[in-house]
Amino acid sequence: MTSPSFRAPVVMLIALLLSSLSYAAPKQVTDVLGRSVTASLPAKRVVLGFNFEDYMAVGGETAFDSVVGISRGAWEKKVPMNWQLHVAHRPALEQLPDVGEVETQSFSVEKVLSLNPDLVVLTDWQFQALPDEVARLEKAGIPVVVIDYNAQTLERHVASTLLLGEVTGQQDRARELADLYTAAVNDVQQRIAAAHQPKPRIYLEFGNKGPAEYSFTYGKNMWGALATAAGGDNIAAPYVEWWGPINPEQVLVARPEVIVISGREDNTNPTALSMGPGVDPATARKQLQAFASRPGWAALPAIRDGRLYGVYQGASRSLGDFAMLQFIAKQLYPDLFADLDPLANYLNYHRKYLPVAAEGTFAISADE
Template identity: 55%
Template sequence: MNRCAVFILMLGMSVFAGLAQAKMTIIDDVLGRKVEVDLPAQRVILGFYAEDYIAIGTESALDNVVGISRDTWEGWRPASWNLYTNYRPSLKEIPDVGEVEAQTFSIEKVISLKPSVILLADWQYQGLGTDVERLESAGIPIVVIDYNAQTLERHVKSTQIIGALTGQEKRAQEIADDYQHTIESTLQRIKTAKLPKPRTYVEFGNKGPSQYSFTYGKNMWGAVINMLGGDNIATPFVEWWGTMNPEQVLASRPDVVFLAGTESGMTGNAIAMGQGVDRKLAEARLAGYKKRTGWEQMPAVKNGRVYGIYQGASRTILDASMVQFMAKSMYPSLFEDINPEQEYLDFYKKYLPVVPTGTFTAQITE
């Protein structure tokens, strides 16, 4: 047999081996949809939850990402994007497919990248509407996950799905089990103590003290308050997210206030939290909210129970530590042994290739 024939034979065997390793599998996504996917996925469009994808699938899972909704990372969390791209510059080379909420998501671009699967957040899937049919007609499977709901069930399910897509089922189960243990043990302490429900208010502090921004009803931070047995003062007024009338906030007399912020708050007077944020700056921005009209009479302000929390650490498998922080803030006597911010950083050290520095939780006591 000549060298050319041997080469062709070996090439054919290599292709056959690759096909043999591929396995068509039915995935039940968080919406109960049964989706047939070739696993482990070789060409992935990643819509959201990039850090979860890396933590669960390992950094090598990025090698199979052929498109990304870049604005959900670079646009919403630029400091995090910079942290990762400084470590791995090739992230900048992944094609951008646009963002659903901004109506820039390009179906044509997605199809041109020939993905083997598209991984979307529930809100992205719902936002695409009839465009979902165009993608499915092109033979592209769509798998839906959801960390935004902030429920234990969907967090665990989403983690297992990412594990299956990346071939990291064992690692995914370990992360899911750790998350479940943290949430259940936290809830058990609260249940056993039988303490009064603290009236709680949370606001995304992106507009500064002069203007009320949105709060949450039954998702994201609102869902966490509800899960922890708190009395979420937004519940009667806001279903998912939206602003409350300032008079309603004052009349509700919250015992605990959480103000969420990101790195973008470093300019202006918004709440500043996250990567690269100095703790003194974060605390100073929190203190500014005490000067809001009527807030000096609010129980939360009078008792030094106004807290800052990192918005970027919500809607992710990394948020177990933020659940702990909210629990500790709502029921201080029950969680004196827990250091939530250290727990947050420890997750990075264990499962991610970078570790952020900055301020991710804060409190003003005076």
């Protein structure tokens, strides 16, 4: 006869095994493209292509315990100081295998397969660029789900967040974040709709090339979509569908009333706008002010009225960009948003949902 002292551990072990089997079970989800995907969720071995902080915000820091590979260049190269902050906090990130990056044409299906993942999470733009690779992964029995924060639409932000909640098993946290984002967007748009004010003209540009050369601007997505959601009349929208350069003469003709230049923390061009973690505000302001000296800009309403602003490039296409939406809306309609502190909201979001604090320069005016 089995003694009670022996039976108890056996019963507990069986219960734990049954619990683990039910915890990660095949489940059908719908991604942002409307694709029906069946995967064992919460996923235990994930390859993550982008939106690394959003994955962590939704799943909590421990969600990265289940990440077995990343497109490292999309994090380390695009926002290097952000990467370094996370590595300093979580050194294991440095050891995560790199599966390559879409933009450098180095994405490796073989590397992904070698990691034996049970799920691959890609962005819409990555998915569209990798049709053959996705087909090979799915043929090998590895499900692929698609998220999309690049579109900068409320619908896709919410859908992506809820999907990450399913992937990480943090549905309640995902709903909390989706509700936070929804409330912020609705608040901005309801205030603007109720005011019935004319839409101010706005021009946005990535400041990576410095004042001497116009870089690309935005149409329907990223900063362009944020500007539209903030009630602005995006002067580039008729000429640029997604992102790309605009004729400098068109900027002068359109006479924007607000100009926003985005920048990042690591630039090979010393005249580029520096923004982000570790960036001194005095440095950023000096670099931003140099854009006002472009030929013809002194006569633009935005420059004449002191409405030239800088924002952090890495703060777009993410859950935290609700604060950038608030910032742009406040510059377009200062009287409507006098009570909002977008920068404080951005910093508080990081304190609450991410393991590393946002310390640096993320939104700034060219004026003191």
